Amino acid sequence: MLALVALGAVLWLLFAGPLLAVRSIQVDGLRSLPADQVREAAGVERGTPLLRLDVDAAEARVARLPQVASVEVTRGWPDSVVITVVERVPVAIVGPPGERSLMDADGVLFDLVTGEPPTGVVPLDVADPRPGDPATTAALAAVSALPVDVREGVAGAAATSPEAITLTLTDGTVVQWGDAGRSDAKAAVLGALIEQLASGALEPATTIDVSTPQAVVLR
Numbered sequence: 001m002l003a004l005v006a007l008g009a010v011l012w013l014l015f016a017g018p019l020l021a022v023r024s025i026q027v028d029g030l031r032s033l034p035a036d037q038v039r040e041a042a043g044v045e046r047g048t049p050l051l052r053l054d055v056d057a058a059e060a061r062v063a064r065l066p067q068v069a070s071v072e073v074t075r076g077w078p079d080s081v082v083i084t085v086v087e088r089v090p091v092a093i094v095g096p097p098g099e100r101s102l103m104d105a106d107g108v109l110f111d112l113v114t115g116e117p118p119t120g121v122v123p124l125d126v127a128d129p130r131p132g133d134p135a136t137t138a139a140l141a142a143v144s145a146l147p148v149d150v151r152e153g154v155a156g157a158a159a160t161s162p163e164a165i166t167l168t169l170t171d172g173t174v175v176q177w178g179d180a181g182r183s184d185a186k187a188a189v190l191g192a193l194i195e196q197l198a199s200g201a202l203e204p205a206t207t208i209d210v211s212t213p214q215a216v217v218l219r
Contacts, residue, residue, distance in 0.1 A: 020050045023079040031087045050075045066110040092124035093117040105144045107131035120151045125158040138162035138180040145183035150191045178211025185213040
């Protein structure tokens with residue numbers, strides 16, 4: 001009988017008592033989201049026994065935040081919860097002034113921007129900006145392939161179809177990209193050309209055609 005009582009006491013301490021209860025909620029991996037917003041979304045109450053914590057439910061609640069690409073909630077024994085967040089990284093911005101939304105490399109719209117976009121985020125002009133749209137997907141592949149320093153010099157990108165991607169540099173130069181194929185090679189060639197143009201090694205051009213990266217044409 002005493003053994004049963006002792007076992008019951010131990011089980012109570014583990015599942016309902018304060019011995020292994022949540023005292024702190026740590027949030028890791030944040031770039032722009034406030035930690036308090038993530039904690040509130042997780043809905044984990046301090047004092048909740050760790051063994052009764054539903055980590056899957058907490059993850060699902062945090063994952064509803066538009067800025068969150070992925071999240072993992074783990075128990076940190078003996079008295080903490082760790083929420084590890086991977087935020088979406090903006091690559092492009094779409095929409096009219098005052099109603100523009102940031103878009104990640106997968107085409108997910110996740111945050112409104114009323115002022116200037118973050119550095120390196122390219123204004124994108126496509127008919128149907130959304131995940132799965134072929135023109136959007138192709139244009140994002142091109143923009144994502146650009147080195148950061150090159151992307152910062154891009155004033156805008158557009159795609160009337162998946163095979164007709166164009167970039168416009170801040171100096172007005174139009175880059176004819178073609179389709180999304182070999183985007184890494186096209187980005188490398190474009191970066192080298194921009195350096196040569198800036199140094200005066202090449203004559204200025206109004207159009208750079210990198211659609212065939214092994215046979216670039218400057219006009």
